[in-house]
Amino acid sequence: MMRLATLLATAACALAAPAAAQTFAVTNATVATGDGSEPIEGGYVVVENGAIAQVGRGTPSGNYSVIDAGGAWVTPGIFATVTNLGLWDVGAVSESNDSRAGNSPFSAALDVAPVVNPASQHILVHRAAGITRAATVTMPSASIFGGQGALIDLGADPQAISRPRAFQVVTLGERGGRIAGGSRAATHALLRNALREAGSYGDGARIPAGGARADLRTGDDLPIDPRLAGRETERAGDALLTRFDAAALVPVVRGEQPLYVYVERASDIRAALALTQEFPRLELVLVGASEGWLVADEIAAAGVPVIADGLDDLPANFEELAATQSNIGRMVKAGVKVAINAAAMENPRNLNQYAGNLVALTRIPGADGLSWGEAFAAITSVPASISGMGGKAGVLAPGATGDLVIWDGDPLEVGAMPVKVYIDGIEQPLDSHQSRLRDRYRDLDTSDLPKGYDW
Numbered sequence: 001m002m003r004l005a006t007l008l009a010t011a012a013c014a015l016a017a018p019a020a021a022q023t024f025a026v027t028n029a030t031v032a033t034g035d036g037s038e039p040i041e042g043g044y045v046v047v048e049n050g051a052i053a054q055v056g057r058g059t060p061s062g063n064y065s066v067i068d069a070g071g072a073w074v075t076p077g078i079f080a081t082v083t084n085l086g087l088w089d090v091g092a093v094s095e096s097n098d099s100r101a102g103n104s105p106f107s108a109a110l111d112v113a114p115v116v117n118p119a120s121q122h123i124l125v126h127r128a129a130g131i132t133r134a135a136t137v138t139m140p141s142a143s144i145f146g147g148q149g150a151l152i153d154l155g156a157d158p159q160a161i162s163r164p165r166a167f168q169v170v171t172l173g174e175r176g177g178r179i180a181g182g183s184r185a186a187t188h189a190l191l192r193n194a195l196r197e198a199g200s201y202g203d204g205a206r207i208p209a210g211g212a213r214a215d216l217r218t219g220d221d222l223p224i225d226p227r228l229a230g231r232e233t234e235r236a237g238d239a240l241l242t243r244f245d246a247a248a249l250v251p252v253v254r255g256e257q258p259l260y261v262y263v264e265r266a267s268d269i270r271a272a273l274a275l276t277q278e279f280p281r282l283e284l285v286l287v288g289a290s291e292g293w294l295v296a297d298e299i300a301a302a303g304v305p306v307i308a309d310g311l312d313d314l315p316a317n318f319e320e321l322a323a324t325q326s327n328i329g330r331m332v333k334a335g336v337k338v339a340i341n342a343a344a345m346e347n348p349r350n351l352n353q354y355a356g357n358l359v360a361l362t363r364i365p366g367a368d369g370l371s372w373g374e375a376f377a378a379i380t381s382v383p384a385s386i387s388g389m390g391g392k393a394g395v396l397a398p399g400a401t402g403d404l405v406i407w408d409g410d411p412l413e414v415g416a417m418p419v420k421v422y423i424d425g426i427e428q429p430l431d432s433h434q435s436r437l438r439d440r441y442r443d444l445d446t447s448d449l450p451k452g453y454d455w
Helices: 004-014 121-128 173-180 184-202 243-253 266-278 292-302 327-333 348-361 372-377 381-386 433-442
Strands: 024-031 040-048 051-057 065-068 073-076 078-083 131-136 145-153 161-171 212-214 221-223 259-263 284-288 306-308 338-340 404-407 418-423
Touching: 024 404, 078 348, 078 381, 121 131, 121 348, 121 418, 121 433, 131 161, 131 348, 131 418, 145 243, 161 173, 161 243, 173 184, 173 259, 184 243, 184 266, 259 266, 266 284, 266 292, 284 292, 292 306, 292 327, 306 327, 327 338, 327 348, 338 348, 338 381, 348 372
Parallel strands: 024 065, 024 073, 078 131, 161 259, 259 284, 284 306, 306 338
Antiparallel strands: 024 040, 040 051, 073 404, 131 145, 145 161, 212 221, 404 418
């Protein structure tokens, strides 16, 4: 068991510097690289100028400020997908909640990048839980399309967005059927119409990139949204999408932007996979997939990754009748790339506990779980890879971002918490409104009243 006081004091002395990328080494650590391999005992990690420079066993080469981990666990930061981190503060207060846009005239064009709040207490709380990066997006509500998600880092700086418009989301199945008109048939008609409309929109009459259009009232030139540059200005009269929604789906039909498809039932998964026969450039990602194990071979053959719910062991509705905790283990065994879905839990900060449960399943007769390395990869390198950051996030490897977490125990065990968190090589604060309230009242003498009650 590591000596936390010694570790904290050593780290404070070694890294007492302004918020800038550090160069340092963490030694004498149990290093989990996040790539699916088992932890390295007596390992080290070197961070140089915000990126991982060296990983190995023993002693690193070169002269660095050293943090002796005392045997503590050192891992890459957790990558949470799919989330609404940074989009709300109080869920029941609509003014503070940007996670849905049920009354908006737009759907696919919704873009979370301008509205992510890096000072959100949810970002602070999840950073303190070891989550360093996330995919965040608005959820489908007025339309089957939820909009364009962004990749964010959870660093304590005002620049949270690392990649805007990184993916598009759409919901099928029961929820999609309700939104589209009461039937799955309506969902598929709406989805195919939207993709065909976006395809024709993207291939229509051209507007010179960087060109302008005339204001019909004044005759003055107006700037063109860069997403519309090179695309048609007039469309067929039966178009169902707004111009901006159609423009937002053009990268999807061209295979330039992944389409995250919320789907649960095995037959709905097959229907989603069949979309690539009509739209061969689609880059699909399945989200949810509670019955994925029933069609695991087909998913693997299609090469489609899955962001799966971690602990669906009982059906919550009719599209999850075959739900089982062995779902992820069986899909991985079939060769499917699977990450654990953060959206399926109330607090994505519990991702590591869900991963730990998958390790525990390997000890239950008849169940299918994951090895420790596979389970940890399902919340680090695999979601990073699905999000387009493969080799750059969720892994401790030369050239990857300097996202590093030092834990007070096995990160897949209940109760383990981060001691230190670094994002891009910068040490991050771990306090939040929650922790400050805890510290204020934890040791309060019962004879004392808070200052607010002095009157």
